[in-house]
Amino acid sequence: MSAVLVPATRQALAALPVEAAPRLLGAVLTTTVAGETVAVRLTEVEAYHGKGMGDVPDAASHARMGRTARNATMWGEPGHLYVYLSHGIHSCVNVVCGPEGEAGGGVLLRAGEIVAGRDAAHRRRPAARTDRELARGPGRLGDAIGLRHPLHDGIDAVTGEPWHGAIALLELRHEPLAGVASGPRVGVAGLAGTDAFPWRFWIPGDPTVSPFRWGRGAREAAAE
Numbered sequence: 001m002s003a004v005l006v007p008a009t010r011q012a013l014a015a016l017p018v019e020a021a022p023r024l025l026g027a028v029l030t031t032t033v034a035g036e037t038v039a040v041r042l043t044e045v046e047a048y049h050g051k052g053m054g055d056v057p058d059a060a061s062h063a064r065m066g067r068t069a070r071n072a073t074m075w076g077e078p079g080h081l082y083v084y085l086s087h088g089i090h091s092c093v094n095v096v097c098g099p100e101g102e103a104g105g106g107v108l109l110r111a112g113e114i115v116a117g118r119d120a121a122h123r124r125r126p127a128a129r130t131d132r133e134l135a136r137g138p139g140r141l142g143d144a145i146g147l148r149h150p151l152h153d154g155i156d157a158v159t160g161e162p163w164h165g166a167i168a169l170l171e172l173r174h175e176p177l178a179g180v181a182s183g184p185r186v187g188v189a190g191l192a193g194t195d196a197f198p199w200r201f202w203i204p205g206d207p208t209v210s211p212f213r214w215g216r217g218a219r220e221a222a223a224e
Helices: 017-024 118-124 138-145 218-223
Strands: 005-007 028-033 036-048 081-086 090-097 105-116 166-173 181-183 200-202
Touching (some): 017 036, 028 105, 028 138, 036 118, 036 138, 081 138, 105 118, 105 138, 105 200, 118 138
Antiparallel strands (some): 005 166, 028 036, 028 166, 081 090, 090 105, 181 200
């Protein structure tokens, strides 16, 4: 695994999220939480742009209206992890990307394959019937690797500095994967969930990739 991976750097993640997202496919995020280490190979990601980032406003981004207490991590250095709560239950993990302080962008880690620490991941995800289900979806991935909102929001995956009892380290492939797939983001409402924003990227044929579903009004917007 380590032969094709290199430690992530701020520079490597300083591009716009839509440009950085494919670079994260095949990357490995390793966390140590409460003494248990789990590593996930990323197979599916989604890009989100903050206010003023890129050419087209992203209505689906948590940073679309500017900096707030909730999304503050997205406005910091690239390589920190923005961990937010979804539906009041699931902790979802994003890699902050883009120039520091300029816009507030991130890449949501939608799915991956647990490549180390499967026993710990299964304890955290007792509902998973098979290994492929451990991190198949952003909430499941967050549970499997043990990062929780709000405790671990802001953890630095470049330096690996301990943060509230946890460590996170991101390694990128030395050579980006070829032949990645792209399409609309999952469950995103309206136009932002259509082919106008083909900002979901995944490894074709990988069994851990989550199924696509339309967001509210997205199918109708796509048909217009």
